[in-house]
Amino acid sequence: MREMLGVAIEAAKEAGKILKENLGKSIEIGFKGEINLVTDIDLKSENIIVQIIRNKYPDHQILTEEGEGHKGTSSNKWIIDPLDGTTNYAHGYPCFCVSIAFEKNGDILFGVIYDPVLDELFTAEKGKVACLNGRKIRVSSTDKLIHSMLATGFPYDLRESQNNNLIHFNNLIMSAQAIRRAGSAALDLCYVAMGRFDGFWELKLSPWDVAAGSLIVREAGGMVSDFKGGAFDIYSKEILASNGKIHYEMVQVLKRGMV
Numbered sequence: 423m424r425e426m427l428g429v430a431i432e433a434a435k436e437a438g439k440i441l442k443e444n445l446g447k448s449i450e451i452g453f454k455g456e457i458n459l460v461t462d463i464d465l466k467s468e469n470i471i472v473q474i475i476r477n478k479y480p481d482h483q484i485l486t487e488e489g490e491g492h493k494g495t496s497s498n499k500w501i502i503d504p505l506d507g508t509t510n511y512a513h514g515y516p517c518f519c520v521s522i523a524f525e526k527n528g529d530i531l532f533g534v535i536y537d538p539v540l541d542e543l544f545t546a547e548k549g550k551v552a553c554l555n556g557r558k559i560r561v562s563s564t565d566k567l568i569h570s571m572l573a574t575g576f577p578y579d580l581r582e583s584q585n586n587n588l589i590h591f592n593n594l595i596m597s598a599q600a601i602r603r604a605g606s607a608a609l610d611l612c613y614v615a616m617g618r619f620d621g622f623w624e625l626k627l628s629p630w631d632v633a634a635g636s637l638i639v640r641e642a643g644g645m646v647s648d649f650k651g652g653a654f655d656i657y658s659k660e661i662l663a664s665n666g667k668i669h670y671e672m673v674q675v676l677k678r679g680m681v
């Protein structure tokens with residue numbers, strides 16, 4: 423496990439280097455949807471990560487956002503977002519990261535998230551601690567929603583679907599101290615894990631957005647569930663993560679907005 427975690431860290435840092443070097447430079451922007459972007463740097467980042475992992479573990483499955491992954495033959499599965507925060511990146515807004523998780527038989531065993539701008543490396547191993555640059559991190563101790571700073575995001579189909587998070591945003595902004603929409607779900611989760619945010623919720627995310635971050639929150643002492651407080655699954659479409667202390671209050675507000 424240690425060796426694989428080392429490979430994940432190496433891949434995240436190599437990819438992070440590419441992201442940082444190209445930030446603010448002229449990049450190629452493509453569209454997966456009207457407001458869903460992909461850049462040549464997403465692909466470069468993905469390629470280097472896949473190359474590093476395949477080189478070491480040729481039979482492992484690799485699930486990636488941009489489809490450069492590998493089917494593999496073993497039950498070992500890597501789940502990768504090569505650039506979480508693509509819209510930010512395309513605008514030169516320095517809030518984005520690389521996210522890599524390792525899953526075996528349905529369990530996330532470790533997660534690595536790297537922000538190359540702040541040189542912040544978040545790591546967690548299942549059943550052990552969560553760390554930022556090698557130092558143990560803990561969730562915040564805020565115990566009231568009204569004193570909490572929350573984070574969220576909105577799905578790319580927000581104009582076509584009524585299930586677009588606006589109702590939850592309206593309800594929670596009236597109940598919390600503040601809400602931020604920073605544009606990187608993986609970093610939002612890390613910030614819950616280390617106490618910069620007290621809670622985070624979002625819908626219609628993909629496994630690569632949440633696989634590493636959800637483990638990092640749990641190993642930092644936080645809670646992760648669906649909007650009703652039930653079991654969380656990285657392949658499902660709802661995530662609520664918090665320091666645990668405000669979880670129930672967030673569930674109560676989220677339930678009000680559910681049809």
Ligand code: IPD
Pocket residue numbers: 487503505506507508509574575576577578604605606607608624626627631
């Ligand atoms: C997106 C970011 C954003 C979230 C979106 C995600 P991407 O990932 O995490 O914060 O609101 O729903 O899809 O497309 O930049 O990898």
Ligand code: CA
Pocket residue numbers: 503505506507607630631
């Ligand atoms: Ca993402």
Ligand code: CA
Pocket residue numbers: 464487503504505506507508
């Ligand atoms: Ca991405």
